[in-house]
Amino acid sequence: MDADNRKIPSHEVTYTRLRDMILYGHLAPGAPVTIQGLIADLGAGMTPVREAIRRLTAEGALLPQGNRRVAVPELSAEMLDQVAFARLAIEPKLAELAAPRLTPGQIDRLEAIDGAVTRAIESGRLTDYLGANHAFHFALYEAAEAPVLLDLARSLWLRAGPSLRAVIDRYGREPAPDLHREAIAAMRAGDAGALANAIKRDIQQGVDHVRQALAEVS
Amino acid sequence: MDADNRKIPSHEVTYTRLRDMILYGHLAPGAPVTIQGLIADLGAGMTPVREAIRRLTAEGALLPQGNRRVAVPELSAEMLDQVAFARLAIEPKLAELAAPRLTPGQIDRLEAIDGAVTRAIESGRLTDYLGANHAFHFALYEAAEAPVLLDLARSLWLRAGPSLRAVIDRYGREPAPDLHREAIAAMRAGDAGALANAIKRDIQQGVDHVRQALAEVS
DNA sequence: TATTCGATAATTTGATCAAATTTCTTGAAC
DNA sequence: GTTCAAGAAATTTGATCAAATTATCGAATA
Numbered sequence: 001m002d003a004d005n006r007k008i009p010s011h012e013v014t015y016t017r018l019r020d021m022i023l024y025g026h027l028a029p030g031a032p033v034t035i036q037g038l039i040a041d042l043g044a045g046m047t048p049v050r051e052a053i054r055r056l057t058a059e060g061a062l063l064p065q066g067n068r069r070v071a072v073p074e075l076s077a078e079m080l081d082q083v084a085f086a087r088l089a090i091e092p093k094l095a096e097l098a099a100p101r102l103t104p105g106q107i108d109r110l111e112a113i114d115g116a117v118t119r120a121i122e123s124g125r126l127t128d129y130l131g132a133n134h135a136f137h138f139a140l141y142e143a144a145e146a147p148v149l150l151d152l153a154r155s156l157w158l159r160a161g162p163s164l165r166a167v168i169d170r171y172g173r174e175p176a177p178d179l180h181r182e183a184i185a186a187m188r189a190g191d192a193g194a195l196a197n198a199i200k201r202d203i204q205q206g207v208d209h210v211r212q213a214l215a216e217v218s
Numbered sequence: 219m220d221a222d223n224r225k226i227p228s229h230e231v232t233y234t235r236l237r238d239m240i241l242y243g244h245l246a247p248g249a250p251v252t253i254q255g256l257i258a259d260l261g262a263g264m265t266p267v268r269e270a271i272r273r274l275t276a277e278g279a280l281l282p283q284g285n286r287r288v289a290v291p292e293l294s295a296e297m298l299d300q301v302a303f304a305r306l307a308i309e310p311k312l313a314e315l316a317a318p319r320l321t322p323g324q325i326d327r328l329e330a331i332d333g334a335v336t337r338a339i340e341s342g343r344l345t346d347y348l349g350a351n352h353a354f355h356f357a358l359y360e361a362a363e364a365p366v367l368l369d370l371a372r373s374l375w376l377r378a379g380p381s382l383r384a385v386i387d388r389y390g391r392e393p394a395p396d397l398h399r400e401a402i403a404a405m406r407a408g409d410a411g412a413l414a415n416a417i418k419r420d421i422q423q424g425v426d427h428v429r430q431a432l433a434e435v436s
Numbered sequence: 437t438a439t440t441c442g443a444t445a446a447t448t449t450g451a452t453c454a455a456a457t458t459t460c461t462t463g464a465a466c
Numbered sequence: 467g468t469t470c471a472a473g474a475a476a477t478t479t480g481a482t483c484a485a486a487t488t489a490t491c492g493a494a495t496a
Contacts, residue, residue: 009286009480009481009482010481010482011481011482034445034446035445035446036444036445036446037445045481045482045483045484046482046483046484047265047268047481047482047483048481048482050265050269050446050447051268051269051272054269054272054273054276055272055273055275055276056276057273058272058273058274058276058277059276059277060366060369067446067489067490067491068227068445068446068447068489068490069445069446069490078364079365079366082364082365082366082367083366085311085367086307086308086366086367086370089304089307089308090304090307093303146296146300147297147300148278148297148300148301148304148377149300149303149304151278152304152370152373155370155373159366227446227447227448228447228448229447229448252478252479252480253479253480253481254478254479254480255479263447263448263449263450264448264449264450264480265447265448265449266447266448268480268481285455285456285457286455286456286479286480286481287456287479287480
């Protein structure tokens with residue numbers, strides 16, 4: 001632990017921890033996020049916590065409340081539609097750009113990650129599933145070497161994060177996401193169009209699930 | 219001045235000031251942005267400056283340099299293409315969403331802003347032009363009531379900001395942007411498709427200009 | 437219902453510590 | 467004797483923390 005602290009700055013660690021809590025739906029929508037609370041919970045100082053909150057607020061993962069507090073946003077159906085629209089515009093493009101740059105080794109790695117996705121689903125470990133699914137998509141997107149689009153995708157996943165909680169609470173597991181396998185087949189074939197299409201349908205499928213779960217809650 | 223400070227927090231003021239400097243190309247690409255420098259230049263405290271830098275870094279307007287400093291990013295042609303792609307995906311959609319919500323009063327206001335754009339072009343006041351053009355687009359986009367897409371658009375304009383400097387240095391003025399008038403006509407006609415198309419071509423035109431200017435510099 | 441007071445949390449400042457860059461010095465090689 | 471390079475000192479800048487200030491919220495009271 002101490003060895004880590006010497007390399008990675010405290011505000012970075014704090015940011016990552018808070019981000020992952022949001023990204024994997026560990027924080028309930030509407031829950032207040034206070035500086036003092038995080039100082040107590042994460043054992044960090046005030047400045048690192050402030051900066052983590054500011055960064056995540058700028059990325060849309062936290063919402064300022066007028067009175068100078070921030071909270072986890074409750075995604076409305078309209079906002080979810082906006083996230084879906086943007087994801088469908090950006091992420092298939094990232095997949096398309098990544099296609100010609102993928103080495104066989106990278107494809108093997110992606111297949112291994114997808115194996116972890118499948119195993120997490122079969123054993124019903126939801127948090128593992130969310131982590132592995134995230135890893136699969138971003139390992140692919142990073143290969144696109146398109147930092148601007150990659151940042152946008154990250155921001156959009158963060159915005160969708162809190163809503164995943166509804167999915168977790170409702171459904172025990174997702175249905176068969178064969179679309180990852182389809183994507184991998186397209187990678188091996190070097191078919192950028194087919195890869196983009198598989199990713200597009202994968203996103204659509206995920207969004208539909210969240211939309212259903214949110215509709216049932218209300 | 220004091221009256222303002224009682225209402226708007228200092229870190230917000232600092233953020234806005236630094237953001238506008240980037241947004242209107244007042245900071246040269248590659249220029250280092252230091253905390254100490256901003257404390258001296260803006261007369262703000264350390265914490266507000268830190269937070270402004272963090273926020274803008276998270277929004278992609280500033281780039282971390284590995285060694286714990288940040289600088290104004292130098293946009294490569296590839297990055298510019300990514301910004302253009304995302305803008306063309308997001309902003310016409312915002313225009314389309316805004317169309318049915320625009321009141322006659324709002325359209326009058328947009329026309330007035332466009333008048334300021336035209337006057338700024340005719341008198342050759344580049345900074346005024348950039349400000350008015352920004353105001354025109356975002357007055358329209360805000361009417362869409364789509365906060366997620368609006369945030370994305372804001373981030374994309376910030377990323378394009380430093381490159382505007384190249385345009386400012388090269389060209390004295392932009393060519394006739396009749397496309398704003400075309401957009402206003404579409405608003406009055408209530409034609410969402412035509413409005414989205416006009417905005418799309420307006421963006422395309424602006425991006426082409428920046429692309430040309432950057433090509434000439436290198 | 438409106439108001440005041442106390443508690444709690446956010447904001448801001450200033451000080452201190454740590455890291456990185458720059459400058460200066462020193463020593464060796466030519 | 468000059469030049470170059472390696473290393474050390476000094477300066478600059480970023481990171482973190484603790485204290486003082488200010489705003490907001492909630493409860494008690496009129």
